[in-house]
Amino acid sequence: MNFFGRLKEGLNKTRENLTRRVGALLAGSSLLDDDFFDELEEILVTADVGARTSMELVERIRQEVKERRITEPPAVGELLREEVTRILGEEVARLSWSPTPPTVILVVGVNGAGKTTTIGKLAYRFQQEGKKVILAAADTFRAAAGEQLAVWAERAGAGLIRHQAGADPAAVVYDAIQSARNRHADVVLVDTAGRLQTKTNLMEELKKIRRVVERELPGAPHEVLLVLDATTGQNALSQAKLFHEATGVTGIALTKLDGTAKGGVVLAIAAEIGIPVKLVGLGEGLDDLKEFQPRDFAAALFSSLAGEKGE
Template identity: 90%
Template structure:
């Protein structure tokens, strides 16, 4: 099954919540008036697109309808897909790599979002590509996190830097960078504890980890990935704001997209935060973490609505 098919299947719940209702609106409307656009905005809100982004998207559609002199509601489906793709960005966002190895990728997020699993999947992928990988178990407060990371390290054939429970996470990161230099590793993936974004002291600890990276390896971290659980909807947007303020998030890895009706939150993150979604999780297997493709996402989300051909 190709990426588009997997994405379309994974978005089933979101499509039921969003696309089906938009289709019913298009089919049941005779004109493009204020009532039509008000109802469309309400549908977007219920799919966790977010108030600001929903208003912006509907306003864009109003302008396009006016400028193109469109009167048939059925034509709005393809317009909506176009605007969503434009809002998500024209290019496929890629992970950033250091000019010279090692590349350091800091992975952050709240408990249960899927950070450790995301790191494990990335480690497996990089190893298959022939890269030398080191995992840094900087979540020293949850013993199970280190055990879980050890399993992934063995599966990927990656090195693992781990300290005893309760150790300073920044010390783990320091040792991981030194080890990466000594072993000539290509990439260091840093796991961190599941931060409650409202806890100032925990955010300060993340800042300390970042400072250690910057001091020991100029330019690091080269990527700060925030792992978000798609099922949390608008809470994901607030997490993106707070983590970005603390450590400068450069990309989003959105997990559990295959189990949520709230996939519309991707639009809010892209439009309001300006942070690209770089990876999406479409299942539990090692190969189920995929690069985010904006146009494929828009096409899969609105599959059947605008009469496009399915791939």
């Protein structure tokens, strides 16, 4: 199955929560009045598009309805799809690479979001592309994190730099960069801690890691990838703001998109923070991490409003 098919299948719960309710509103309304737009906004908010983004989205649709002199509710479906596509952008946002190896990708996020698994899948993908990969186990707070990363390193055929539990995470990253230079590796993937209960210490730790990377490789990290669990909805948006302030996030990997009714958070992230979603997780397999295709996302999300059969 291609990306669009997988995405459409994965968005079933979100479509149930968002698109089909919008479809019922369009079909059951006779007027484009305040009640119609209030209900549309409520549907968007409950699909975790977020209050601010939902309000702004509905206001833009109101303006378009007025300017285009639209009077029939069903026509609003296409307007909604247009606005969602505008928010997400047309272009695929790809991972950034250094012109000269190694490329350093700092991977951040809270525990349980799928950070280590995402790193493993990325390592596997890069190895399949013929790249030499080093994994840096910089989450030294949890012994299980290093063990999990070691399993992924073996599965993906990647190198692993790991210190004892409780070691300085920045020292692990320093050694990983030196190892990458010595082995002529193409990419260093850095796993980091995600214990938000001590978020001040965590953010300081992440800043220190970043300083070490910048010192050892001017211009690095080339990507700061934030892993978010789509099933957490608006909590994911709060995490994005927090990590962005501390680390300068350049891209988002959204996991568990195939198991959530809260896929609308993709819009909130794009509209409120402006960080591009670069990768999406659509399953548990090694090759289930895909580049995010914004136009495909909008099309898959609103396919039922376009009158597709078999919905």
